[in-house]
Amino acid sequence: MVKCIMVQGTSSNAGKSVLVAALCRIYSRKGLKVTPFKSQNMSLNSYTTKENGEIAIAQVLQAEACDVEPSIHMNPVLLKPKGNFKSQVIIQGKVIGDMNFYDYQHKFRDTALKAINESLAVLKEEYDLIIIEGAGSPAEINMRKEDIANMEIAHLADAEVLLVADIDRGGVFASIAGTFMLLDEYDRKRLKAVIINKFSGNLDILMPGIDKIEKIINSPVLGVLPYDHDLHLPEEDSASLKTHKFDNKKDIIIGVLKLPKIANFTDIDPFEFEEDVGLKMINLFDDFHKITKNIDGLIIPGTRNSVDDLIQIKQHNIAEKIRELSDRIPIIGICGGYQILGEKIIDENKKESEHGTVEGLGLLKVETNFNQNEKIVEQSEGVITNSIKELEGEIVRGYEIHEGTTKLKGSKPLLKINKGFGNTNDREYDGACENNVIGTYFHGIFHNYNFRQKFLNDIRKKKGLNLKYEKDPYETKKAYSLDKLAKLVQDNLDMEFIDELIRNKHDKDN
Incomplete structure (x- = not known):
C-alpha cells in the first residue's frame, strides 16, 4: 500500500x-x-508537463x-497572482479563469478539493x-x-x-x-x-x-x-531574485530587466552556473544608463502582463535606451519579453489589460495579437534556422506558456517548429531575429547548452576572452x-x- x-x-x-x-x-x-x-501552490514560475498542462516549478525539481517525469497530478491546483487580489486559477494543468481571493476560497473550494x-x-x-x-x-x-x-x-x-x-x-x-x-x-x-x-x-x-x-x-x-x-537549485518565489548576487569582477555581465510583473524567471538560472558570468538585475527605476553601461547582454524575461510592463518601460523613459543598447549588445526577449520587443501588441478587446492596443519597442518586426481565446501551454521542440548560421539545424527544446500569438512582419524566424505552437496558429516557426535582437516563446531556451554557449562565446570572442566548450555546468551542478x-x-x-x-x-x- x-x-x-x-x-x-x-x-x-x-x-x-x-x-x-x-x-x-x-x-x-x-x-x-x-x-x-x-495540492495547491501559488507561483509565477510554472512549467509545461507531458500532458501540456501547467504546474509549479518546485514540483518539477522534486x-x-x-x-x-513531471505530471499535472503532482500539483493539481496552481494559482498565478495577477494583482488586485486576483489570481489565475489552474486546475490539473488547465486554466479555469481569474478569481478573487474570496470567491476562490468560498465558492470554488469544493471543485479544487475534488x-x-x-x-x-x-x-x-x-x-x-x-x-x-x-x-x-x-x-x-x-x-x-x-x-x-x-x-x-x-x-x-x-x-x-x-x-x-x-x-x-x-x-x-x-x-x-x-x-x-x-x-x-x-x-x-x-x-x-x-x-x-x-x-x-x-x-x-x-x-x-x-x-x-x-x-x-x-x-x-x-x-x-x-x-x-x-x-x-531553482526557486519559485520572486523574492529569490534578490539572491542573484551581482559580482562586477566577472568577465561577462548579463543584465536582466526586472519587470514589475516578472514571471518564469528561472529562465536565467543557467547563467548562475557559468563561472565567468554575473547577473545584474535591473529595476525600471534604476539609473538605466549608468547601470547598463558595462553589461554585455540584456534579457527581457517573461511577464504575467506584457502590456502593463511595456507601459511601465515607457513611463520610466527607458524604451529608447533599450533601443540604443541593441546597437551595442545582444538583447533576448522570452515570452512576454518577446512580445514587448515587437512593433505592436494588439488587444482590441482589452483581454491583457485596460490599455488595449499599444506600440512595442520596435526592435523586432513582429506583431502580437491577444484575440485568441485559449492560453497556449505546450512542451515544444524546434530546429534553429539559418538566422544563426553556426547553430543551423541544432535542436532546441523548451516549453510554452503564453497568451497572445505573434506574426512575423519581416524579421527572420528563430526556430522551425517540430513540436509546439510557436508564433502563429500555423505552428511552423517560433521566434524572430533582427540584428542583435532575438525573441522566442520557448521558456528554457538557455537551458539548451549549445544555444547558451553560442550566446556567451560570441560575447567572449568580442571581449577577447577564452571560448568555452566544456560539459553543461548547469545540469552537472544541479x-x-x-x-x-x-x-x-x-x-x-x-x-x-x-x-x-x-x-x-x-x-x-x-
Whole structure:
C-alpha cells in the first residue's frame, strides 16, 4: 500500500520545497517509486508537463529528484497572482479563469478539493511513496475551514507530518511552539516531529533550547540542517531574485530587466552556473544608463502582463535606451519579453489589460495579437534556422506558456517548429531575429547548452576572452546540488525516525 508523508512549515520560505526534494532523492535512491505532491501552490514560475498542462516549478525539481517525469497530478491546483487580489486559477494543468481571493476560497473550494482527490488517487496507483509539501503555515487559524493545502490534505492523504522551522529569520522556538499551540487536537496529532532549518553557528549553544522545546511540544526535533549557501537549485518565489548576487569582477555581465510583473524567471538560472558570468538585475527605476553601461547582454524575461510592463518601460523613459543598447549588445526577449520587443501588441478587446492596443519597442518586426481565446501551454521542440548560421539545424527544446500569438512582419524566424505552437496558429516557426535582437516563446531556451554557449562565446570572442566548450555546468551542478542536499539531510536528521514512519504504515497496511 502507498504511504504518504507530509512536510509543513512554520512559515513561508521555511525550506519545505528543498526538504521534499531531498527526501524524494533519498527514498527514490533506496529503490522506492517516489513522487512529490503539492495540492495547491501559488507561483509565477510554472512549467509545461507531458500532458501540456501547467504546474509549479518546485514540483518539477522534486520530480527530477525522484527521476520521474513531471505530471499535472503532482500539483493539481496552481494559482498565478495577477494583482488586485486576483489570481489565475489552474486546475490539473488547465486554466479555469481569474478569481478573487474570496470567491476562490468560498465558492470554488469544493471543485479544487475534488481535483486534489482525483490527482492523489492517480498518484497512489503508480507510486509507493508520496511526499507531500504544504503551503505557508498550518497555523493560519483564520482560514482553517477553507484549507486545502495543509492539515486538510494531511488528513485526506492519511499523512504523518514533519514540521520545518526557519531559524535564520529568528524566533524559531516561538514559531514551533506557536504552531503546535494553535492547532486543535485533531490536527496536532498529525505532527510527529520538527526539523530546524537554515542554521549557522555553534550547535552546542542551540541544544538547551532544543531540549526545552521538545518538552513543551512533546515531540522530537529530528535535527538541525545547516545553511548551505553553495547549493544551486531553482526557486519559485520572486523574492529569490534578490539572491542573484551581482559580482562586477566577472568577465561577462548579463543584465536582466526586472519587470514589475516578472514571471518564469528561472529562465536565467543557467547563467548562475557559468563561472565567468554575473547577473545584474535591473529595476525600471534604476539609473538605466549608468547601470547598463558595462553589461554585455540584456534579457527581457517573461511577464504575467506584457502590456502593463511595456507601459511601465515607457513611463520610466527607458524604451529608447533599450533601443540604443541593441546597437551595442545582444538583447533576448522570452515570452512576454518577446512580445514587448515587437512593433505592436494588439488587444482590441482589452483581454491583457485596460490599455488595449499599444506600440512595442520596435526592435523586432513582429506583431502580437491577444484575440485568441485559449492560453497556449505546450512542451515544444524546434530546429534553429539559418538566422544563426553556426547553430543551423541544432535542436532546441523548451516549453510554452503564453497568451497572445505573434506574426512575423519581416524579421527572420528563430526556430522551425517540430513540436509546439510557436508564433502563429500555423505552428511552423517560433521566434524572430533582427540584428542583435532575438525573441522566442520557448521558456528554457538557455537551458539548451549549445544555444547558451553560442550566446556567451560570441560575447567572449568580442571581449577577447577564452571560448568555452566544456560539459553543461548547469545540469552537472544541479545534479550535484541535489545529491549534496540529500546527503546534508541524511547526515543531520534522524532518518531512522522517518524510516519508521514509513515502515509502520507499510506494516499496518500489510
